[in-house]
Amino acid sequence: MSDRMLSERARAWVAALVAAGVFLVTGIASGGESDEEAPGDRIPSPACPLPGAWDLVFAEEFDGDVDSRWHFQNGPSGHILSSRWRENVEVRDGTARLVNRRQQRGGQEWTSASMWTKQKFTLGYFECRYRYADAPGVNNSFWIFRPISRPARKDQFELDINEGHHPNVINTNIHWVDDELTRRTKAKRFVMEKPLSQDFHTFGFEWNDKELVWYFEGKELRREPNAFAHAEASVYLSAAIMDWAGSVTDAIDGSSMDVDYVRVWQRR
DSSP: OOHHHHHHHHHHHHHHHHHHHHHHHHHHHHHSOOSSOOGGGSOOOOOOSSSSOEEEEEEEOSSSOOTTTEEEOOBOOSSSSEEEOGGGEEEETTEEEEEOEEEEETTEEEEEEEEEESSOBSSEEEEEEEEOOSSTTEEEEEEEEEOOOSSOOTTOEEEEEEEEBTTTEEEEEEEEEOTTSOEEEEEEEEEOSSOSSSSOEEEEEEEOSSEEEEEETTEEEEEEEOSSOOSOBEEEEEEEEOGGGSOOOGGGTTOEEEEEEEEEEEEO
């Protein structure tokens, strides 16, 4: 073999080794751990179903610690048949179950659950996906509340996105205090074609400066002018045993209002 051929072969091997070395170094560098996510690895935030530019400001997917984000009622309820307790909220597998039990506690024969966000909101789009308890006599509610005290003040209100009753009733209510400090109520009831305790369904609500708009499965149900709700308030999830939601029987015992998620968006 000539010196020229040896030289050309040597150069080829050197080039191959250099290329391999660069590849290995690059591979080590790219395979190392990094604190930064690659853009393609990021999980996108759920988009607001309404048109326009919105920011997701609250998302409860029930996949972690809920006590850091929610308050819970722990005591009797004077206006319904059930006391309500933290122990009646069971969170597992991405779902919060507000469980109803025939149980003597707090001076009442039934127990259930009510919880509300520590974070407060003013205006936005609010959405919850949940399933009714599979029994009459339970109020399955998703609502926004700024407690109405005695004596009443004009900045207090209640926006009931849905007070659902088995098997297929959606109750949308607004409660507010007028200029004479008198409590006012305006309600509208919807009866759906299918039962709402067999599957999860999505309830939405737009709260803006001028209007209040209710949605079911992305379709508008109701629209009202907003002349009173302009202060910050918490979002509530509540199950309650009460006879105006249907017959109160042993069928309620062990039933639950099951919540998949709660999300809040605000306009940019």
